[in-house]
Amino acid sequence: MSAELPPQVQNQIAQLQQIQQQIQALSMQKSQIEAMQKESKMALEELERLADDAIVYRNVGELVIKTSKGESITKLKDREETLSLRLQSITRQEERLTSRFKQLQEQIQQALGTRAE
Amino acid sequence: MAGVSEDIRNLAARHQEFQRQAEALRQQMNMVQASITSCDQTIITINELKTASAEGKIAETMVPVGFGSFVHAEIKNADKVIVDLGSGFSAEKTADEAIETLNRRKEQLTKILEQMNTSLTNYLQGMQALETEAAKLQQPGQA
Numbered sequence: 001m002s003a004e005l006p007p008q009v010q011n012q013i014a015q016l017q018q019i020q021q022q023i024q025a026l027s028m029q030k031s032q033i034e035a036m037q038k039e040s041k042m043a044l045e046e047l048e049r050l051a052d053d054a055i056v057y058r059n060v061g062e063l064v065i066k067t068s069k070g071e072s073i074t075k076l077k078d079r080e081e082t083l084s085l086r087l088q089s090i091t092r093q094e095e096r097l098t099s100r101f102k103q104l105q106e107q108i109q110q111a112l113g114t115r116a117e
Numbered sequence: 118m119a120g121v122s123e124d125i126r127n128l129a130a131r132h133q134e135f136q137r138q139a140e141a142l143r144q145q146m147n148m149v150q151a152s153i154t155s156c157d158q159t160i161i162t163i164n165e166l167k168t169a170s171a172e173g174k175i176a177e178t179m180v181p182v183g184f185g186s187f188v189h190a191e192i193k194n195a196d197k198v199i200v201d202l203g204s205g206f207s208a209e210k211t212a213d214e215a216i217e218t219l220n221r222r223k224e225q226l227t228k229i230l231e232q233m234n235t236s237l238t239n240y241l242q243g244m245q246a247l248e249t250e251a252a253k254l255q256q257p258g259q260a
Contacts, residue, residue, distance in 0.1 A: 036204075042225060043203035046218065050208055059205040072206050079204065 009111045016104045026094045033087050040080050047073050132247045139240040149230045156223040160216050167212050170195040
């Protein structure tokens, strides 16, 4: 079937498939970041419940380093901010790709519609 | 007729998307369920250790060194537990506080699991609705 299509439409279909894959990959990244945000929020709640002089440990690669409640909260808040920025950037990319996807879809439908007439 | 097959193709594509999302959700639900089970097992272990080291006794145990092999060990203080708080942080707590934290975590996970279950039901209902719609379109006389 695709052999009968003009090369331009074939190219657009290939682009459409590529964009669809990119959107799926972004959507997976987005859910991973959202899960990390939820985990950070829960960890922060737990840290805030601790006594100010509580002994806290932080995983660093294979090591576990002793730290304090205050330092851990600061680190976790920084991480939350980074995650939120990454999420914003992914959402923007997703929006751009979705709009390109719709544009291509319309172009292909138009091209196929013209052929059918 | 061409319109009907186009509609069926669209329904099939949406059905496939629902199926993909439902499958991903099921996998995540299995992971959440595994975490809940792990919380339960940890609570049992902490309680058992508390009993074994009650009244100043030193609990005798074995530490795994890999490949099903162990070395003997004694738990010096079963009342100090390092509990995972998530995001790579852990805190030292008493056994009772550790159990409290684990129970809280279990409650949170159970709520998440319930929310996921609702989403899964929505996906399955969505799939069923699409199947009914497709069946109607395929009925003779409808096409």
